[in-house]
Amino acid sequence: MRLRGAILLTFLWYLISAFTDLPLPHEVAETFFILLFNSEPVLGKTLVQHAAASLFRVLTASLLAFSIAIPLGIVSAWNRSLTEIVMPMVEALRPIPPLAWIPLAYVIFAPLPNTVQVSQIFIVFVGAFFPCFVSVFDYSRNVPEELLEMARVFRAPERLILRDIVLPHSLQGVMSGVRIGLGVGWMSIIAAEMIATSGEGLGYFILVMYEVGGRTAEIVAGMAMIGTVGYFMNWLLLKAERLVMPWR
Amino acid sequence: MALTVEGLKKSYGNLKVLDGVTFNVEESEFVCLIGESGCGKTTILKIIAGLERPDEGRVNFEGVSRVGFVFQDDRLLPWKTVYGNIQFALKAMGVGDEEVVRRIIDFVGLKGFEDYYPKQLSGGMRQRVGIARALTVDPDLLLMDEPFANLDARTRERMQEELLRYTKGKTAVFVTHSIDEAVYLADRIVVLSPRPARVVRTVEVNLPKPRDRASQEFAEFRRELYRSLDLHGK
Numbered sequence: 001m002r003l004r005g006a007i008l009l010t011f012l013w014y015l016i017s018a019f020t021d022l023p024l025p026h027e028v029a030e031t032f033f034i035l036l037f038n039s040e041p042v043l044g045k046t047l048v049q050h051a052a053a054s055l056f057r058v059l060t061a062s063l064l065a066f067s068i069a070i071p072l073g074i075v076s077a078w079n080r081s082l083t084e085i086v087m088p089m090v091e092a093l094r095p096i097p098p099l100a101w102i103p104l105a106y107v108i109f110a111p112l113p114n115t116v117q118v119s120q121i122f123i124v125f126v127g128a129f130f131p132c133f134v135s136v137f138d139y140s141r142n143v144p145e146e147l148l149e150m151a152r153v154f155r156a157p158e159r160l161i162l163r164d165i166v167l168p169h170s171l172q173g174v175m176s177g178v179r180i181g182l183g184v185g186w187m188s189i190i191a192a193e194m195i196a197t198s199g200e201g202l203g204y205f206i207l208v209m210y211e212v213g214g215r216t217a218e219i220v221a222g223m224a225m226i227g228t229v230g231y232f233m234n235w236l237l238l239k240a241e242r243l244v245m246p247w248r
Numbered sequence: 249m250a251l252t253v254e255g256l257k258k259s260y261g262n263l264k265v266l267d268g269v270t271f272n273v274e275e276s277e278f279v280c281l282i283g284e285s286g287c288g289k290t291t292i293l294k295i296i297a298g299l300e301r302p303d304e305g306r307v308n309f310e311g312v313s314r315v316g317f318v319f320q321d322d323r324l325l326p327w328k329t330v331y332g333n334i335q336f337a338l339k340a341m342g343v344g345d346e347e348v349v350r351r352i353i354d355f356v357g358l359k360g361f362e363d364y365y366p367k368q369l370s371g372g373m374r375q376r377v378g379i380a381r382a383l384t385v386d387p388d389l390l391l392m393d394e395p396f397a398n399l400d401a402r403t404r405e406r407m408q409e410e411l412l413r414y415t416k417g418k419t420a421v422f423v424t425h426s427i428d429e430a431v432y433l434a435d436r437i438v439v440l441s442p443r444p445a446r447v448v449r450t451v452e453v454n455l456p457k458p459r460d461r462a463s464q465e466f467a468e469f470r471r472e473l474y475r476s477l478d479l480h481g482k
Binding site: 146147149150151152153154155156157160164165168169171245246247248 | 342
């Protein structure tokens with residue numbers, strides 16, 4: 001079935017290419033594999049270097065976001081007064097797409113010497129923070145009542161309930177929160193890189209390939225690289241989930 | 249007397265669940281509470297276990313310091329292995345004696361499954377872990393809430409046989425809606441009315457254990473009970 005899907009997609013791609021400026025699949029494949037390890041002359045970097053630059057920004061910003069979102073999610077779920085303070089803020093800010101922050105971020109961080117870097121990290125932070133927080137919060141808040149009741153029957157002390165029931169259950173929220181957060185962060189960085197000159201990065205690469213005269217094969221090769229990295233990031237995290245939570 | 253339950257009354261809003269439930273359990277006695285589904289049997293157990301408060305009435309214990317509970321749904325921690333789930337009850341008491349856990353695992357026939365997660369076990373096995381968890385604390389009183397209700401008929405009978413071995417000499421209250429199960433397990437059966445629950449009567453089951461379901465006496469006792477409760481064809 002998968003193979004048939006891939007064949008159909010390729011066929012449709014050829015068909016659409018015949019009538020539009022979309023480059024042919026084999027042209028894109030060729031460009032992709034050449035640029036993977038050979039620098040492209042305009043920016044002087046390979047696709048792998050661009051991907052590494054983007055990835056580095058995403059990981060830095062996401063780690064920052066997670067290190068706040070995870071503890072805040074758990075604590076807010078367990079402290080009612082904190083819930084009432086934190087949730088309205090989250091609900092107000094969450095619907096704003098991270099991309100909408102881009103112009104403001106570049107203005108706010110303009111006084112800093114490395115405006116572009118800081119703005120990009122800020123935007124990815126916004127993108128990664130909310131899905132992670134919400135996932136952690138939801139899981140931490142919805143610890144199954146039956147399990148808590150079981151613990152009470154056996155007169156389990158609070159500390160044991162926290163360690164053996166609340167935290168393992170919240171861990172599920174942490175893992176999916178990290179996975180979804182990184183996914184959103186990855187989309188955010190590509191967009192953020194398209195706005196300002198950052199020298200390297202996949203988003204920037206695509207933008208420049210467009211500006212120097214619509215080099216569609218390079219553009220689609222860059223898109224393919226974005227997809228590939230995103231796919232493997234998700235795959236790796238699913239593997240990690242199975243490792244960390246073998247009971248699932 | 250290990251346990252005395254006196255005039256329990258309980259309502260949830262306008263729904264009257266218990267209407268003066270009184271019975272007692274002697275030491276080392278296995279008592280079955282039977283009654284229709286939704287008659288308030290679980291509520292009685294929860295009150296005894298201290299999970300809920302009655303509106304009126306009281307529960308008195310004598311010589312009971314540790315209570316073990318077996319739930320209808322197994323209530324195992326999905327992230328803990330068989331070993332970890334059984335150990336949880338001990339840790340709750342503030343001890344973590346590995347030796348006790350091993351012995352119980354042996355005792356209930358879970359050897360070789362220590363490292364399995366609940367997800368990997370059949371319903372019968374999971375319930376066996378639930379029983380083992382309740383037994384590790386060496387309870388003075390064992391409360392069981394329809395623990396075999398979700399098992400298939402064959403597994404259910406086998407688990408009943410095993411349960412009698414595990415609980416020999418223990419004081420136990422076992423809730424069920426199956427007359428068959430009650431006649432097989434109980435020293436005494438406390439029959440509850442439909443909601444709101446009251447005790448309709450108590451019946452001594454004076455058949456020697458282990459009981460033979462296929463025997464004449466068993467069948468007769470069962471038939472008598474059915475007839476007297478007017479539950480035929482239910």
